[in-house]
Amino acid sequence: MKFLYALSFLLALTAVNSETYSTENDNLDIDAVVADDATLKGFSGCFLDTVACDPVSADFKKDIPEATETACAKCTDAQKHIYHKFLEGLKTKVPGDYEAFKKKYDPQGKHFAALEAAVAQS
Template sequence: MKLVIISLCLAAAVVAQEKYDSIDDNFDISEVLNNERLLNSYTKCLLDKGPCTPEVKKVKDKLPEALATRCAKCTDKQKQIGKQLAKEVKAKRPDLWKELVAHYDPEGKYQEAFQDYLKP
């Protein structure tokens, strides 16, 4: 019985430490933020208004879970990229930001958690 409990605890610890794939951690977010065409293309994908590149599709697929878990599975680099992207889009493209928020958080249930996430 003790072995079963220890095994379950170890399995839970491994699952809890699971992170999203870090292959794309070297993604240059400034390239997207400084390129209006690229930013619009990525946004259309995220809002289900246009086609997705494989990289953006991966983000899109994980975004609901990341919002719900306060990015618990994100690597430090992914958190940094997410914060930079959110802050810059919110400041420079508030119209776009509102669309994204309305699409991914129509009930506003992640707002408090997201504001905490954006703090330095």
């Protein structure tokens, strides 16, 4: 009987750990964000603490530290796609911000390669 309680506890713990981030903004048109330089810089500035965040960028910003560290383990497929497109757009259009983003969210350079690999397929 104790075994069943322990097994139930472990299954419940696994279910809690498999949660995803809020899906509220999964419908973001990331292609439009990347296509518009001002909007891309607005998101980047929010994430780098150089401009005020709007509600959408603030929603994404709160998850960036953990998502970077865990290679987007809690990201939905849509969030992986958004993260990938954002990073690619930043790298291409604003390379200085891309480097600053990497330095801010992965200062020791331990996690970013795994993150980019995890979101590349989306």
